[in-house]
Amino acid sequence: MEKRIIVIDDHYAIRKSFTLTLAQSKYEVDTAFSGENAIEMFEKNKYQLVFLDLKMPGLNGVETLKKIREIDPEVTVYIITAFHQEFLDDLCSLKKDKIDFELLQKPIDDEKIMMLTKSVLGDGLDNLSKSGNS
Amino acid sequence: MPNQTLKKNTKSPFKILIVEDSSVQALMLQRTLEERGYEVECARNGLEGLKLLKIFEPALIISDISMPEMDGYRMCRIIKDDPEMRKTPVMLLTYLSDPKDIIEGLNSRADSYVTKPYDKEYLCQRVSQLLGRKDVLPTPEKLEEFEVLVAGQTFRVRADYQNSINLLLSTYENAVQQNKELLQTQKELKSLNEQLNKRTRELKDSEQRLYVLMQTAPDIIYKIDEDGIFTYINNAVQRLGYKQEDLIGKHYSILIFPEDLPQISYQHQIIGLKGEHKDAPPKLFDERRTGERKTEGLEIKLRPKDKDAEHIGMMSIVDDNMLLVEVSSAGLHETLSGGEEKRFVGTVGIIRDVTERKRVERELKDAQEELQRRVKEELYHELQLSYSKLQETTQLLVQAEKMSAVGTLAAGIAHELNNPLMGILNFNRYCLKNTDPEDKLYQILKDSIKETEACIQIVQNLLTFSHMDSVEGFDTELYDLESLFERVIKLLSYRIEKEEINLKMIVPPGLPEIPIHPQQIQQVFLNLLSNAVDAVMGNEVKQIIVEIIEEPEYIKIIIEDTGSGIDPGQLKKIYDPFFSTKPPGQGTGLGLSICRTIIDEHRGEIDCTSMPGNHTVFSIRLPKGC
Numbered sequence: 040m041e042k043r044i045i046v047i048d049d050h051y052a053i054r055k056s057f058t059l060t061l062a063q064s065k066y067e068v069d070t071a072f073s074g075e076n077a078i079e080m081f082e083k084n085k086y087q088l089v090f091l092d093l094k095m096p097g098l099n100g101v102e103t104l105k106k107i108r109e110i111d112p113e114v115t116v117y118i119i120t121a122f123h124q125e126f127l128d129d130l131c132s133l134k135k136d137k138i139d140f141e142l143l144q145k146p147i148d149d150e151k152i153m154m155l156t157k158s159v160l161g162d163g164l165d166n167l168s169k170s171g172n173s
Numbered sequence: 174m175p176n177q178t179l180k181k182n183t184k185s186p187f188k189i190l191i192v193e194d195s196s197v198q199a200l201m202l203q204r205t206l207e208e209r210g211y212e213v214e215c216a217r218n219g220l221e222g223l224k225l226l227k228i229f230e231p232a233l234i235i236s237d238i239s240m241p242e243m244d245g246y247r248m249c250r251i252i253k254d255d256p257e258m259r260k261t262p263v264m265l266l267t268y269l270s271d272p273k274d275i276i277e278g279l280n281s282r283a284d285s286y287v288t289k290p291y292d293k294e295y296l297c298q299r300v301s302q303l304l305g306r307k308d309v310l311p312t313p314e315k316l317e318e319f320e321v322l323v324a325g326q327t328f329r330v331r332a333d334y335q336n337s338i339n340l341l342l343s344t345y346e347n348a349v350q351q352n353k354e355l356l357q358t359q360k361e362l363k364s365l366n367e368q369l370n371k372r373t374r375e376l377k378d379s380e381q382r383l384y385v386l387m388q389t390a391p392d393i394i395y396k397i398d399e400d401g402i403f404t405y406i407n408n409a410v411q412r413l414g415y416k417q418e419d420l421i422g423k424h425y426s427i428l429i430f431p432e433d434l435p436q437i438s439y440q441h442q443i444i445g446l447k448g449e450h451k452d453a454p455p456k457l458f459d460e461r462r463t464g465e466r467k468t469e470g471l472e473i474k475l476r477p478k479d480k481d482a483e484h485i486g487m488m489s490i491v492d493d494n495m496l497l498v499e500v501s502s503a504g505l506h507e508t509l510s511g512g513e514e515k516r517f518v519g520t521v522g523i524i525r526d527v528t529e530r531k532r533v534e535r536e537l538k539d540a541q542e543e544l545q546r547r548v549k550e551e552l553y554h555e556l557q558l559s560y561s562k563l564q565e566t567t568q569l570l571v572q573a574e575k576m577s578a579v580g581t582l583a584a585g586i587a588h589e590l591n592n593p594l595m596g597i598l599n600f601n602r603y604c605l606k607n608t609d610p611e612d613k614l615y616q617i618l619k620d621s622i623k624e625t626e627a628c629i630q631i632v633q634n635l636l637t638f639s640h641m642d643s644v645e646g647f648d649t650e651l652y653d654l655e656s657l658f659e660r661v662i663k664l665l666s667y668r669i670e671k672e673e674i675n676l677k678m679i680v681p682p683g684l685p686e687i688p689i690h691p692q693q694i695q696q697v698f699l700n701l702l703s704n705a706v707d708a709v710m711g712n713e714v715k716q717i718i719v720e721i722i723e724e725p726e727y728i729k730i731i732i733e734d735t736g737s738g739i740d741p742g743q744l745k746k747i748y749d750p751f752f753s754t755k756p757p758g759q760g761t762g763l764g765l766s767i768c769r770t771i772i773d774e775h776r777g778e779i780d781c782t783s784m785p786g787n788h789t790v791f792s793i794r795l796p797k798g799c
Contacts, residue, residue: 121591
């Protein structure tokens with residue numbers, strides 16, 4: 040079965056970062072621009088990996104996650120954020136409710152993105168990186 | 174039947190008839206008798222008396238002599254001539270003890286004779302005596318007539334023996350009584366006289382004492398009459414240079430300076446012209462004053478006797494040759510005969526020298542003013558200090574507020590920047606991945622990435638500064654400082670190589686790991702090294718030395734550069750937020766203040782020494798244990 044990834048962030052730059060990085064991988068990458076949009080997609084497809092922003096207009100990251108877990112309690116979710124203090128309490132309550140997630144700090148570069156994806160979904164990459172990262 | 178006999182001979186023993194034209198005297202007598210249980214009736218003259226006698230049937234008649242209509246003698250004669258009426262004893266009251274009156278009394282055949290003013294007790298004795306008598310009076314035929322010589326005159330008397338004796342005896346008794354009373358009065362008079370003498374002596378002594386007192390009193394005591402002339406003044410006037418006799422008989426204004434007179438005397442005020450203030454009435458001698466005319470505590474100047482003047486009363490020119498005094502006085506009033514009205518006859522008063530007191534008061538006032546002035550100065554000084562302090566504090570507070578506001582703003586901006594920065598970073602990296610290293614664009618892309626990473630770092634700094642730390646690094650972990658430094662150096666390697674900076678690192682072997690927040694300490698080292706690099710750029714000698722030293726409690730890290738140094742004046746400001754020696758646009762000025770915060774949180778120390786134009790040394794201490 041194909042491995043599907045979804046990137047949920049209201050910023051174009053973030054979504055593009057992921058799609059560029061994962062373009063030459065074997066994975067299907069979907070993007071959603073809002074929590075509501077994400078839920079719609081979740082109802083249509085099954086995902087194995089989720090990258091989720093916290094601060095979004097409309098449904099924020101926490102609320103979106105809760106809804107996602109209702110649909111799919113198993114999928115791996117990475118919350119990517121610069122850690123707004125305002126979400127700290129919500130994140131704590133999520134942990135208490137035994138809603139699983141991982142945390143990632145923005146900004147993250149392509150290397151980190153690849154490393155992470157590989158470790159979660161297994162191999163599936165083409166060799167592409169020409170080094171030169173500092 | 175004894176009762177009947179009694180009844181026959183005496184009428185009811187309790188009834189007495191008073192015949193007296195003076196209603197006052199009649200009333201008095203009536204009261205006296207009624208007090209003793211007698212029943213009393215009054216008639217106003219002889220005629221009325223006779224009438225009442227028949228109706229009232231008294232046991233005794235007491236009668237005055239001189240009355241209108243019919244006098245007492247005549248009435249008595251009529252009574253004694255009448256066989257029915259003669260039984261009633263008659264007592265005659267009269268003022269005089271003229272012997273002729275006694276003759277008349279004899280002729281009238283009265284039973285008793287009492288002089289006025291009478292002693293009540295005596296009269297009542299006589300009354301009860303008369304009432305107790307049971308004599309039967311003789312008829313007029315038994316009367317004898319004889320001649321008597323009294324006070325040079327011959328009188329014919331027609332009376333019976335018994336009657337005459339009775340009358341004469343009672344007259345004699347009267348005389349004796351009167352004599353007694355007279356003697357008593359004499360005695361009392363003598364005693365009163367003695368008392369008077371005693372009192373007079375005492376008064377004399379008292380006066381003497383008073384006189385001595387007044388003479389020796391230091392205050393001037395005086396008496397002036399209603400015209401203001403001295404009738405008495407004591408010795409104390411010597412202080413002004415006067416003798417007592419100089420002033421007695423003179424007007425009091427002799428002691429006052431002419432310019433003060435309007436204040437004191439109303440008369441002079443009227444005379445004084447040319448727009449003198451007439452609103453306040455004079456204080457001492459207002460000739461119009463009435464009532465008690467009391468003055469208390471009036472302060473005036475007294476004029477001493479001017480020895481150079483031809484006669485007393487000339488104005489003295491010398492200013493301090495005067496006496497400052499306080500005058501207290503009261504009016505004297507004489508009671509006019511008649512007892513009710515009082516006439517003003519003069520004033521007595523005391524004049525007390527208050528020159529010394531005034532001087533002391535003045536000195537006290539000066540001292541008080543001086544004290545107040547000093548206190549004011551002190552207060553003013555204190556106030557100024559407080560004000561400066563307040564201003565300082567306010568500024569600090571404002572600064573802190575600004576900081577807080579900026580912090581929040583910065584945090585907000587930082588968060589906002591993270592998203593586009595991530596985009597830029599990844600876009601550049603993607604491009605780099607798909608560019609041939611030989612391509613000239615390659616290097617440019619690399620530079621772009623570096624700059625982007627710099628931006629990211631700045632944003633991180635900002636977030637740290639506003640205490641928005643990442644979740645990683647809440648707890649300390651044991652870390653190797655050497656490797657931390659190497660990572661930092663690596664970050665700066667590009668610039669170091671480019672600028673050909675000589676970087677040396679000295680690390681002792683066996684350096685222990687210490688508990689730190691790696692991210693934060695990394696940031697500190699990065700900041701300091703970065704500053705060092707900036708410092709040596711543009712210098713001839715570009716050297717940076719990093720040395721790590723192990724101490725018992727701490728690990729010490731020294732970063733030394735041969736840069737242009739820091740001015741002593743600026744040295745203490747370097748940790749201030751937003752303080753920067755870099756031109757605007759380069760750096761935020763937050764670097765060192767963040768370092769300070771981080772080191773403080775690690776319970777370490779950071780120190781800086783510098784020689785301007787030569788070198789700068791930063792030293793950091795981090796505790797080895799918790």
